[in-house]
Amino acid sequence: MKIGEIVAENRTFYLSSHARERIRQRLNIESESTSLVWIMESIASTVKTIPEGITTKYITEVFEIICEGPKLITVVLLDSSNTYKNLFKGVVTKEFNRLLTIKKRELKKAEIAVCETQLNSLRLKIRTLPNLFGKI
Numbered sequence: 001m002k003i004g005e006i007v008a009e010n011r012t013f014y015l016s017s018h019a020r021e022r023i024r025q026r027l028n029i030e031s032e033s034t035s036l037v038w039i040m041e042s043i044a045s046t047v048k049t050i051p052e053g054i055t056t057k058y059i060t061e062v063f064e065i066i067c068e069g070p071k072l073i074t075v076v077l078l079d080s081s082n083t084y085k086n087l088f089k090g091v092v093t094k095e096f097n098r099l100l101t102i103k104k105r106e107l108k109k110a111e112i113a114v115c116e117t118q119l120n121s122l123r124l125k126i127r128t129l130p131n132l133f134g135k136i
Contacts, residue, residue: 019072
């Protein structure tokens with residue numbers, strides 16, 4: 001029997017600070033005891049368990065729970081469960097390209113303004129050069 005299996009059977013987990021923060025962000029669970037109950041229930045309903053050396057990945061329908069022995073390392077949202085990501089992917093790409101085009105236009109206008117200013121400055125220097133050489 002491996003460590004991950006023993007830990008899953010005994011239900012003795014403790015949270016790393018990173019895991020505590022990820023559970024708070026992704027599940028809005030503040031209490032550590034509530035987080036541990038959620039972890040135990042999720043591990044009980046695991047779809048797939050992947051042991052990788054000292055770490056074990058428990059994959060549920062929505063999350064991937066990564067443990068290192070009894071220590072919960074992190075909770076990751078699976079991409080396959082994130083259907084909104086696929087729905088908004090095209091919209092976000094289109095909007096990004098539109099904004100990028102607008103910014104490119106603004107940047108090009110600013111570059112033209114800088115070049116015109118430099119050109120006017122050089123013209124002014126060229127006009128004043130003959131006067132300087134004529135006085136020497």
